[in-house]
Each structure stands twice: as structure tokens, then as C-alpha cells.
Amino acid sequence: MKLMKPFGKQFNLTTGVIDGADNHWTRYLKEMRGMYQDREVLNEIMNSDNPLIYEVYEVSVPEEAGQLIQCTSIIYPGKIGKEYYMTKGHYHKKKSCAEVYLCFSGQGYVLLQTEDGECETVEMKKEAFVYVPPYWAHRTINVGKEPLVFTGVYPAEAGHNYGSIEKVGFAKIIVEEQGKPVIKRNPNFKVK
């Protein structure tokens, strides 16, 4: 059997950048239009701008059972109306796959949801470890004034299922009210 060679890379705890990352994604507001509540503000922003919401650096390995993907996400601070910048959110295609988050800086929440519409939040801040168990969709939200920087590790065979979240959304949203993040029911949420 031909074995894969061990390797090392450097990542930056402050900026989240992985030197020599195999993949680098940027997510601009245009790609997330359907995910924010305040259509009026959304259209107003989109008329003149298309802000970068988050980016991801990934170390890729073969998509085989037993292999692990490491990626670092940087969610920028900002809001669309009252709603904070966040990731698109997804289930794993292979639903039995968990994910581990280690947060290095910033302030936020992981919003998690089962297919039955059960919803949970876990706080993200410097030195937070968050466990995304099998079968839970997960979205991360930056509620602070600095970039939210964290690393995720997950099985390489996990895959991503964005479609179902794009269709039904999350049951909860996190909005700013009187200068503070508040977790509220999503008025547009539909159970599949």
C-alpha cells in the first residue's frame, strides 16, 4: 500500500490565514442574499456594495474514511440590518460525521439544528472548544467588533449539504437589540 506522507503547515492564530492552504474560499453577501431577514436593508447594501462576510482556508486530504480536514474560518464583524454576519451553515452530507471547533479570537455563537427543528446555541470566544455532534446543522455568527477566527476539524468523508439550510433556514436568528446580541425565533423558518 502506498502511504500518504506526513506534512506540516503554518497557521496564524490572529488572522486565521493558513500558509500554503490547498483551498481558499471567500463568501460575499451576494452569495447569501436569501439568508438575511431584512430585504430592504439587504437590497440597499447590494445596490452599492457586496461586502465580504467570511473566508475559509482549508488543508485538503483525500476524501476517505479516517482522514481529517482542517480549515480556519474568519467571519468579519458587521450586520445586515439587525442581523449579524454569519456563515451559510450546513449539514454534513454524511450525517453521522461530527466537527470540532477551536476558537482563537472574537465573539460569537454556533447555531445548531437537527432535522426535527430542535435548535441550540453554543458560545464562541477566545479559547472556546465547541463540539458539533453528528446530525446537527451548524452556522457560526460573529456578534463582536473584531473578526471571529476559529479552526474546524472534521472527517474528510463528511461532505457539505448547504441546500437544505438554503431552503428551510435555521429556526433561530441572532440579532442586535439595544447594542446586545439576542437569540430570537426566525419568523421565516419553515420545517422541511
Next chain:
Amino acid sequence: MKLMKPFGKQFNLTTGVIDGADNHWTRYLKEMRGMYQDREVLNEIMNSDNPLIYEVYEVSVPEEAGQLIQCTSIIYPGKIGKEYYMTKGHYHKKKSCAEVYLCFSGQGYVLLQTEDGECETVEMKKEAFVYVPPYWAHRTINVGKEPLVFTGVYPAEAGHNYGSIEKVGFAKIIVEEQGKPVIKRNPNFKVK
């Protein structure tokens, strides 16, 4: 199906301590006697002392396919003769399972080895990411003057096989020569 709940914990980037860790191991020299080359120095130290070589904090989850274990290791600075403090080292019982390391502070190496005796080293330092591919035994060595602190993430079904490394050792050792770490052939190494 009864789903596991998401959860969060706090870890310390400087000390490596995970608050509310489910497991905490300490490895003293006594448990690693057979792993160092210089018997004379080893016996001399053991006559009067039994120093703590490293400790591990672990967040445990069910040992099922798809689940992930996170643990943080702290290897203290020190030497037994010329040989630096290090972890015992192991293969995964389920050999196809990889592991991801993120280093937060200190200076060292991961020593990796296949069952055919192929041997590799990858540097560990602040902000190093190291990939331990499937089928490679792995040991971490602190060659610096400060604790070497890093987190490992691996599949919960991986398990540990220490026995085979206890029997045959690693093909290489890392020793201090003229104040610097040098990677050398292990004179006591036996291929299984």
C-alpha cells in the same frame, strides 16, 4: 434516534488545560523507563525522583464512527541524558485513522513511523499544523526550554496501540548535541 447535544468547553492556549475535561492523564518517567537510551542516567534520576514528562486533557465522546476526540497535550521541557522529554507514542488501533495537531506554544518535533520502519519528522512550534496520516505511529518531542502545548483531534473510534512501539521503539531518536536537537538513528531499534 436520540441525538447527542452540542456542547462547549474552555481551553487555555498557554497552559493547555481544558476546563471540565472528561479525562486527564499524567505520564511520569517511571511509566516510560524502557523508552530512553541512557540507562545509567535513567536509573540515577529514578533513584531520587520520578519527574512528570507530559500530561493530557481530553474531551471524550462516544467511541463511534464519525465522532471526534479533542485532547490537549503538555510536554514539559527536560532531558534524560541527551534525549529530550517526549510522549510514549502510538499507532491507532484502527490504523486507517488520521490525526490533526495544532501547536500553540513551545518547540519540538513529531516523529512518525510506518510499520515498515519508514521514519519522518515534522516540526512543531507555535501555529504549526501537523498532519498525522493514516497508518503512521506518532510521538511528540519537546526540544525547547518551555512546555510544548498542542491540541490533537482524531476519530473517536481510532483507539491507541502503545504495545508495538513499546516493543520495537522508533527508528530515530532526537538528542541534544552541542546545545542543539539532532535527529539520529536509534541504536536499539528493531524492526518487528
